[in-house]
Amino acid sequence: MINQSEVEALKQIIIVGGGSAGWMTAAALTKVLGCNNYSITVIESDTIGTVSVGEATIPHIRAFNSLLEIDEDDFLKHTHGTFKLGIEFVNWKEMGHSYMHPFGAYGTNMHGVPFHHYWLKSQKIQPKDDLLDYCLEGYAAKKNLFSRPLNYPNTPLTSVNYAFHFDATLYAAYLRTYSEKLGASRIEGIVTQINTNNETGFIESLLLENGALINGDLFIDCTGFKGLLIDGVMESPFEDWSQWLPCNSAIAHASESLPDKKPYTISTAQKSGWQWQIPLQNRIGNGHVYSSDFLNQDDALTTLFSNLPSKPMGEPNFLKWTNGKRKKLWVKNCVAIGLSGGFIEPLESTGLQLIQASIERLLSLFPNKSFQQKDIDIFNENADIELKQIRDFIVLHYKLTTREDSPFWKYCKEMSIPDTLQSKIELYKTNGRVFRENNELFAELSWLSVLSGQGIIPQSYHPLVDNTSTENLHIQLSKMKEVVRLCSKKMPTHAEFITKHCSAS
Ligand SMILES: Cc1cc2nc3c(=O)[nH]c(=O)nc-3n(C[C@H](O)[C@H](O)[C@H](O)COP(=O)(O)OP(=O)(O)OC[C@H]3O[C@@H](n4cnc5c(N)ncnc54)[C@H](O)[C@@H]3O)c2cc1C
Known part of the structure; x- marks a missing residue:
């Protein structure tokens, strides 16, 4: 039997990189591990800077805030944050069409059968009934309304599900202040050399440009796309998913704020990619994500500027990446968190969520100095499953287009897709079924939103639906819609809610 006191605990945790990944990791580790028995150090370089994008989130970030015991209003004030109830997809299925991926549930399940099967039946009679x-x-x-959950029992108001939009740079700064208060230390400097043990290959220390040598037990690589440690010395190869996710470039540019703050992200499909619109309190974040195989940078910039919702502010930020992941995110005593571990383009705002998931996984498999390979394997296997599931969900949006107005969309429509995704699409097409596998990040409602939003009409629906008469079905569905309509009347506008609770001014 292992005697816990004989196993040497690790003490020095070095986080390299001070973008969202670095400071989210520092914040969670200082909060959970504390700085009495551990020393937690972030090395970052103002000269190198961060990607400074990553403004839209999904509701899971609220669990991260709870872990940190952050006051939500305070955090939103400091990051010019707004609320997000979903994403609207414009021109994805075809030009002039739009649909939404909201964060809440549709209708009510009846007799153990998911709601959407009833809706699918009613669609056959009333095809224009909007999900x-x-x-x-x-x-x-x-309708630009927002509220946190309200106490109206047995209504969807009790469980309003939401996420945030915020300024990514201010978010990292906020978490830096948080972490430093809890005892994390920060070193400004550039890592120029990584020293490993000749026998084990474990990282022992990092040499900084100014000559300082930083020793550590656990090294967390948050150095962004370059993956300084995980690629540099751990040589974890990169799996390239460009064949399914051709968008590999973006230009981000802010524009002036508008009075009607939308509580959702807008993603508008363009000729060779798509454009985001993210309303913050003080500005609108915009960005054109495109494939450099189909569009050059100058034309991408022209498209972005022609579609800004308001007057431009500041300078454009140009970004390039390869979609995919490191084969192993944890090797020996080095864990890659954030862009260093992999990236799937930002269509469903999953970047920060992947950071959060890696942190949670690291905490639940937290090592001691013996670094058990079994723990490392489980970490890597779970990260692999999660990233592939997210990849499939993103590819779905592209594959199901009916657009043929540009070589880019023709490519997307005709490209081969992973088998895992193909079988999910087939299942829905056949009988409207959607299953969540292995606790995957995007649940049934997300898959349903995109499958139906992109225009897939299943051949049939759950057979038990026919136990409900058509007349009763219509009565039930009308009641559900009425509940939603009445509940919305209890919600203030998004702008009013922000002014009352978390105005940055
Ligand atoms: C176009 C685009 C849009 C995105 N939109 C979203 C979104 O809406 N929602 C979302 O959740 N995610 C989004 N993401 C992802 C999100 O931006 C990232 O997941 C997040 O910012 C984390 O970045 P990072 O900290 O890993 O890397 P970075 O921000 O690049 O930080 C890297 C850090 O490493 C440091 N560093 C690098 N080399 C060295 C060195 N040698 N020595 C010392 N320090 C070093 C740098 O100084 C910096 O501090 C988007 C990404 C892109 C590209």
Whole structure:
């Protein structure tokens, strides 16, 4: 039997990189591990800088805030944050069409059968019945309304599900202040050399440009796309997913704020990619994500500027990446968190979520100095499953287009897709079923939103639906829509809610 006191605990944790990944990791580790028994150090370089994008989130970030015991209003004030109830996809299925991926549930399940099967039956009679009218988050979003959950029992108001938009640079700064208060230390400097043990290959120390030598037990690589440690000395190869995710470039540019703050992200498909619109309190974040195989940078910039919702502010930020992941995110005593571990383009705002998931995984498999290979393997296997599931969900948006107006969309429509995704699409096409596998990040409602939003009409629906008469079905569905409509009347506008609770001014 292992005697816990004989196993040497690790003490020095070195985080290299001070972008969102570095400071989210520092914040969570200082909070959970504390700085009495551990020393937690972030090395970052102002000269190198951060990607400074990553403004939209998904609701899981609220669990991260809870872990840190952050006051939500305070955090939103400091980051010019707004609320997000979903994403609207414009021109993805075809030009002039739009749909939403909201964060809340649609309707109510009946007799153990998911709601959407009833809706699928009703669609056969009333094809124009909008799925969004059954989801409070989606319905309210389109009317620019927002509220946190309200105490109206047995209504969807009790469980309003939401995420945030915020300024990514201010978010990292906020978490830096948080971490330093809890005892994390920060070193400004550039890592120029990584020293490993000749026998084990474990990292022992880092040499900085100014000559300082930083020793550590556990090294967390948050150095962004370059993956200084995980690629540099751990040589974890990169799996390239460009064949399924051709968008590999972006230009981000802010524009002036507008009075009607939308509580949702807008993603508008362009000729060779798509453009985001993210309303913050003080500005609108915009960005054109495109494939450099189909569009050059000058034309991408022209498209971005022609579609800005308001007057431009500041300078454009040019970004390039390869979609994919490191084969192993944890090797020996080095864990890659953030862009260093992999990146899937930002269509569903999953970047910060992947950081959060890696941190949670690291905490639950937290090592001692013996670094058990079994723990490392589980970490890597779970990261692999999670990233592939997210990849499939993103590819779905592209594959299901009916657009043929540009070589880019023709490529997306005709490209081969992973088998895992193909079988999910087939299942839905056949009988409307959607299954969540292995606790995957995007649940049934997300898959349903995109599958139906992109225009897939299943051949049939759950057979038990026919136990409900058509007349009763219509009565039930009308009642559900009425509940959503009445609930929305209890919600203030998004702008009013921000002014009352978390105005940055
Ligand atoms: C176009 C685009 C849009 C995105 N949109 C979203 C979104 O809406 N929502 C979302 O959740 N995510 C989004 N993401 C992802 C998100 O931006 C990242 O996941 C997040 O910012 C984490 O970045 P990072 O900290 O890993 O890397 P970076 O921000 O690049 O930070 C790297 C850090 O490493 C340091 N560093 C590098 N080399 C050295 C060295 N040699 N010595 C010392 N320090 C070093 C740098 O100084 C910096 O502090 C987007 C990404 C892109 C590219």
